[in-house]
Amino acid sequence: MLLDIRNVSVSFKKENQKSLFGKERQRVLDDISFSMDYEDAIGIVGPSGSGKSTLGKVILGIIKPDTGEVILEGEKIPSIASRKSMSLVFQDYKASVNPRFTIRQIIEEPLFLSKSSLNKDKEINRLLKDVGLDESFASRFPHEVSGGQLQRICIARSIATNPKIILLDEATSSLDLENQINILDLLKELKSKYKLSYIFISHDLDSINYLCNKVITLKNGKVETYD
């Protein structure tokens, strides 16, 4: 098994409490359990505020759950190994890149310590090709590419470290329909090429049905359906 989420609960301190030192907490995730096999694409769907992104952050080790655990290949998260095995693609691709970096610098950011510079150029060209862009993109800046192209660049960055799991948080939601479909097709292609596993957080059931083999529906922090 690749990933095992066991009885995860998360609560946050409630905002705007009547008393200044109020200790009321809001339970955002309530006893969530599910597992993921190699090469699964799991869709997480649910209304706004249902806890989808919080669950993503728990899986990435950004938020420590109050109770429960996340086990990646038998190892508890967060661990050094887990950080290397997972990467992330956001909805807000513009905010997730440094506007002063060239596309080459953006893609090589996670490769910083790992490869010699000669190999790096080759690697960047290969990654650009993987996401359907040619080598000329490497020297451009983010404002010189389209939204769909920038999201492709973020996907190239996310596969640069050979992760096992890519967490895509509303990764297609700010794109127009044509770009959404193109990105979903690209994700499918990369998945089979590199035997990737995806956790795909989305409002959009059509996209989830297109890409994913399992769907988890969250409602008020609980798993409502799992199939």
Ligand SMILES: Nc1ncnc2c1ncn2[C@@H]1O[C@H](COP(=O)(O)OP(=O)(O)OP(=O)(O)O)[C@@H](O)[C@H]1O
């Ligand atoms: N760091 C935090 N501190 C306090 N409350 C938080 C924090 N992060 C999230 N919440 C609250 O937890 C609940 C779930 O948020 P979350 O972002 O996980 O929902 P979501 O399902 O991803 O929503 P959306 O679809 O709108 O992105 C919300 O009520 C949110 O206000």
